[in-house]
Amino acid sequence: MSTPVHPETYYGPSFGALLEQDPQIAELLVTELDRQRAGLQLIASENQTSPAVLAALGSTLSNKYAEGYPDARYYGGCVEVDKVEKLALARATELFGADHANVQPHSGASANQAVYGAFASPGDTILAMSLDHGGHLTHGFKVSFSGKWFNAVHYGVDADTENIDYDQVEALAREHRPKIILAGGSAIPRLIDFARFRAIADEVGAIFWVDAAHFIGLVAGGVIPSPVPHADVVSFTTHKVLRGPRGGAIVCREEHAKKIDRAVFPMMQGGPLMHAVAAKAVNFAECMTPAYRSYAQQVLDNAAALAAGLDARGIRPITGGTDTHLSLHDLRGVGVSGRDAEARCDAAGIVLNKNAIPFDPAKPNIASGIRVGSPSVTTQGMGVPQMEVVADLIHRAVTQGDGDPEHAVAREVRAQVTELMTAHPAYPEPSAG
Numbered sequence: 001m002s003t004p005v006h007p008e009t010y011y012g013p014s015f016g017a018l019l020e021q022d023p024q025i026a027e028l029l030v031t032e033l034d035r036q037r038a039g040l041q042l043i044a045s046e047n048q049t050s051p052a053v054l055a056a057l058g059s060t061l062s063n064k065y066a067e068g069y070p071d072a073r074y075y076g077g078c079v080e081v082d083k084v085e086k087l088a089l090a091r092a093t094e095l096f097g098a099d100h101a102n103v104q105p106h107s108g109a110s111a112n113q114a115v116y117g118a119f120a121s122p123g124d125t126i127l128a129m130s131l132d133h134g135g136h137l138t139h140g141f142k143v144s145f146s147g148k149w150f151n152a153v154h155y156g157v158d159a160d161t162e163n164i165d166y167d168q169v170e171a172l173a174r175e176h177r178p179k180i181i182l183a184g185g186s187a188i189p190r191l192i193d194f195a196r197f198r199a200i201a202d203e204v205g206a207i208f209w210v211d212a213a214h215f216i217g218l219v220a221g222g223v224i225p226s227p228v229p230h231a232d233v234v235s236f237t238t239h240k241v242l243r244g245p246r247g248g249a250i251v252c253r254e255e256h257a258k259k260i261d262r263a264v265f266p267m268m269q270g271g272p273l274m275h276a277v278a279a280k281a282v283n284f285a286e287c288m289t290p291a292y293r294s295y296a297q298q299v300l301d302n303a304a305a306l307a308a309g310l311d312a313r314g315i316r317p318i319t320g321g322t323d324t325h326l327s328l329h330d331l332r333g334v335g336v337s338g339r340d341a342e343a344r345c346d347a348a349g350i351v352l353n354k355n356a357i358p359f360d361p362a363k364p365n366i367a368s369g370i371r372v373g374s375p376s377v378t379t380q381g382m383g384v385p386q387m388e389v390v391a392d393l394i395h396r397a398v399t400q401g402d403g404d405p406e407h408a409v410a411r412e413v414r415a416q417v418t419e420l421m422t423a424h425p426a427y428p429e430p431s432a433g
Contacts, residue, residue, distance in 0.1 A: 096216075
């Protein structure tokens, strides 16, 4: 793909000033845009946010300190940013049907840290999904603050179904009586039974928390069930399927509103990033449109088609498929490690990530699987027919490449990737005239 003729279309009217003042950084912004436009972006946790969101992120709101909350700030001059945050809060509660929202967390990890701060004390027991079965670092993994501060007990998946073992969740909850029961993760292809989790939490007197970072965009689009009616609190990121700016947010029941707000500020964070809050507000409004709902459904359709296409080529999907935007695949049937598959795809212009599979015999830095996601390619306008092509390209790169960009197969696949990207560009060039 060629460098865009008008990079200011994507980076804002101030790009010219950046180009003049710091051409090195300006060049890197353009080459990163080129990278996103040149390859198939299949990282499940990535997406391409709108120019409107990018404009808010690059706005003068970045200049404003606004510690506190609307109408209760610790700085003067917050009249306009109060309006911005109120809009973001109103849109978040409307979009998700929630009692209360907090849009200040800087990231998903920051949002999760605040939830811990609201409901737990160091040494308390939490029950969450094991990282190697699809959970997340912040769900009590030993190198994370969550694993260092809390007594983390982990559940996993059933060896036969490869889906969450709800009987194990129930047994561990009864045995350990956790303060918090946490559902969600980073590599869970199937829908989560929120009602079952709610019943288990109620039985043992635990807070039920859903980390919906990966799938919240599908909830916003109304294409999968929402955790909000079942959970005490739901944390999420705004930059995955949701297609907003990089950041975090929390929604919760009214009874927990004060605890959540105090945990975000002043317990875990200082001043909010008001340019990011504005971008979240823009994104939430985008998510309430018919176009976004159609997009969310296409994300599901594309993910299912891609998983089926890989399965037909001997790259087996964990759980047999997907109900969400991602699928996790076992590569042992084709005799390639996750690390090698990632490198071979990268050489061919396909960006995805190696990933451990449940009961993985390989080390995490090698892994036996790959994770693929449909959000970015769906944003680019690709549909089910293109997913069949993408599945074939992945299979060829993984099974016939060797990680060398000059390998014949890598060149052939990369040429087909370029054809796809030309027909379905990321951040397309402005129309002539």
